[in-house]
Amino acid sequence: MSVAIYRSEEGAAEVRQRYQEVLNDWPVPAEQVRVPTREGDTFVLVSGPPDAPPLVLLHGAGANASMWREDITTWAGHFRTYAVDIVGEPGLSAPSRPAVNSPAPARWLDDVVDGLGLTRVSMVAASFGGWLAVDYAVRRPDRVTRLALLCPGGLGKQRTIRVLRALLVRSFGRWGARRSVRALTGLNSPQDAPVLESLMLTFAHFKPRMEPLPLFSDAALRSLTIPVQVTVGDRDAMFDSRGTARRIRQCLPHAEVHMLPGTGHAVLGRTDSVLAFLRS
Template sequence: MTAIYRSERGAGKVRQRYAELLTEWPVPAEHRRVPTREGETFVLVSGPEDAPPLVLLHGSGANTSMWRGDIGSWATHFRTYAVDIVGEPGASAPSRPPLASDRLALWLDDVLESLGLEDISIVAASLGGWVALDYAIRRPGRITRLALLCPGGIGAQTMGWLPKALFLRLFGHRGVRRTAAIVTGLDAPRYQAALDDVVLTFTEFKPRTERLPVFPDDALRTLAMPTLVIVGARDVMLDSAATAERVRRCVPQATVHVLPDVGHAILGQTDTVANFLLDEQ
């Protein structure tokens, strides 16, 4: 597990904070650990057993706890499966399958098979959005609805923020905190608790360094399911304008929202996502 952390002590701090956040999960939940070819995968299951299945995939440097503000709404209508992606700071195995391969799709095959799921809806963010898109392209017909928040793989990754981030790191904890605020866009006072968690994680965690492969137009055109894409116009990590333009051009049935004053971390979209998922249910 420490391979993805800077130290065993740091790994313990992140795991402890994750356990604390899971105690704030606002609805009853079942903790499952399912076997996959990439190692054990942690899944938090909520909602009525007979409700339609909804899989949640978090972003890079995050875990299932990111959905705790949304789950009270979504688990009313769906059987939700919040999955910790392998190789990220959650409770799944530290394996990091290469993105330029089919191994994450095969991993998700294993997760869904272990959970007994076939046709699913997905809500996913950032790296999780890339995983969801990769799966939807490779497994046409298995995803009934797709809601993506700041998804990777459509607009290019941008690196203009990196020189400033490297400079700010010279100023210790204050610099790291300022860097996190720039990267996430969580610079408003109401987001300070969330920013604290980001700072803790990225002080101790070693994120993936490989670039997210960008899906070609022909691959995006195969997406036939109802799709919702929400991006922040202030996103410094992904080209949100290009994401919106390519989705509108290649996935004409998609609904696209560009939030003008939002960065990479997209919060407060619970109702928008729920309304999309429930349309024609």
């Protein structure tokens, strides 16, 4: 379903211009590909050796492939990376939002994977992208070989009330927007300033998804026999990260689980940990 995902066309142009500046300064050689899908064209940033194992990257809601800028140099040295702009998010893919309580997201990913000429892939995915990756691995167990999940949705309960409270303060101008983004992401240190500013620009113009993500059943999680790494922050304002860790340990005793102290929803700087898992 195609929807209006920006508050104005001027705002959309400003977000796209900022994203294009990041793409123009991408730290490794990259091919920009548009894959036709049943949800519309999907933008994919492709890096790394053509003959290396394929690695699909799925960002979180309210983001795009620029999320992986600090990781890509390392990962693209070992994998053929496919940083996908999820449809309906502030990237360069179609403004379509397939219903999350349906097979539609997996069918969209089928089109992406097939359109890229891939058969079986590893995935690194964050937040909403993590939900998409788990959903795909559950529905298409023959297509996913390994999952590295950062603050994934669908495992621990979604903190809807906290999110709504944080969104309410956005109406208080720039101060409110900054406080809202900090509350939702947990980004508070000076080195987080560039990410914080980028998110503030995006959410000044972008209309985020508001529907809750379905929780995966224990049976669905237990069906995952592939290697899984899950990394969460113990101060996540959006998902019950302790519940996420508990369910993964119960349902997937073979999984690798990391609980990061003092960390919110934005789990950054995990480049080497994820690489070690992907290559293990």
